[in-house]
Amino acid sequence: MASIDIAPVPAPDTAHAEGVWSNIRYYAASHPLGLVGAVIMVLFVFAAIFADFITSFDPIKTNSAITLLPPSHLHWLGADQMGRDIYSRIVYGARISLAVGIGSTLLGSIFGVILGLASGYIGGWVDLVVQRIVDVLQAVPLLVLALVMAAALGPALDNTIVAIAIPLVPYTARVIRSNTLTLREQPFVEAARAVGMSEFRIAVRHVLPNTLAPLIVIATAQLGAAILTEASLSFLGLGVPEPHPSWGRMLSESAAEYVRTAPWLVIFPGVAISLAVFGTNLFGDALRDILDPRLRN
Numbered sequence: 001m002a003s004i005d006i007a008p009v010p011a012p013d014t015a016h017a018e019g020v021w022s023n024i025r026y027y028a029a030s031h032p033l034g035l036v037g038a039v040i041m042v043l044f045v046f047a048a049i050f051a052d053f054i055t056s057f058d059p060i061k062t063n064s065a066i067t068l069l070p071p072s073h074l075h076w077l078g079a080d081q082m083g084r085d086i087y088s089r090i091v092y093g094a095r096i097s098l099a100v101g102i103g104s105t106l107l108g109s110i111f112g113v114i115l116g117l118a119s120g121y122i123g124g125w126v127d128l129v130v131q132r133i134v135d136v137l138q139a140v141p142l143l144v145l146a147l148v149m150a151a152a153l154g155p156a157l158d159n160t161i162v163a164i165a166i167p168l169v170p171y172t173a174r175v176i177r178s179n180t181l182t183l184r185e186q187p188f189v190e191a192a193r194a195v196g197m198s199e200f201r202i203a204v205r206h207v208l209p210n211t212l213a214p215l216i217v218i219a220t221a222q223l224g225a226a227i228l229t230e231a232s233l234s235f236l237g238l239g240v241p242e243p244h245p246s247w248g249r250m251l252s253e254s255a256a257e258y259v260r261t262a263p264w265l266v267i268f269p270g271v272a273i274s275l276a277v278f279g280t281n282l283f284g285d286a287l288r289d290i291l292d293p294r295l296r297n
């Protein structure tokens with residue numbers, strides 16, 4: 001009797017992993033700029049997490065012997081006017097920028113989702129009141145409102161996160177409200193009501209999960225804006241105070257006095273800010289194209 005060879009069936013976990021990697025390769029090939037942005041973001045996250053292992057000098061400790069030292073084999077990016085290693089300060093500054101950027105974006109997204117979901121789903125006077133508050137906040141430019149909040153709260157890491165998060169709330173609330181107004185009329189919401197599900201449970205279990213895709217896109221875009229705003233506040237002396245190394249404060253300490261005699265004090269922090277914002281914007285644009293079916297090819 002002839003034997004029958006049966007090909008081995010891949011395990012479900014292996015097949016799922018292969019499918020995930022296949023999707024990643026496809027999106028990376030179709031959105032190369034998004035891949036570049038993702039790589040830049042990963043590098044900054046890596047630097048922030050492993051700063052203790054990839055630097056050789058204390059970013060706070062001063063050394064008068066190397067004041068305004070140009071880039072060298074020992075101090076790759078040179079030293080500042082107080083003899084602090086610039087490479088170490090930029091790497092540790094990534095922690096501050098990412099902490100403020102992610103913290104303010106997360107906080108602004110949470111309050112924006114709550115306001116947008118309540119405004120769009122409940123409607124009526126709740127929608128009217130929330131939207132008038134959003135109109136007032138959105139009428140003021142992000143940086144101006146962040147300056148006012150930072151000046152009122154004072155220079156501190158936690159205060160900087162709150163000062164940047166508040167101007168981000170209205171943008172998130174607008175997007176979530178718009179999606180909620182569309183979703184609440186969908187058949188699956190009517191079916192949930194028909195089976196006796198409470199309005200709160202419908203909003204949280206059925207409407208909210210369907211707003212996550214646009215929320216991820218807008219949060220990624222806001223991350224770059226938050227990093228840039230933190231640098232601007234620190235440049236003006238209203239952001240993260242000393243001794244924390246901040247890219248914006250590094251610029252403010254050296255831009256006016258040393259831009260001609262020691263340009264590396266300005267160039268390298270400026271490049272770090274530009275790359276961080278550039279990377280998040282590229283990645284955010286790619287996410288928008290991937291998650292928005294209207295923009296798919």
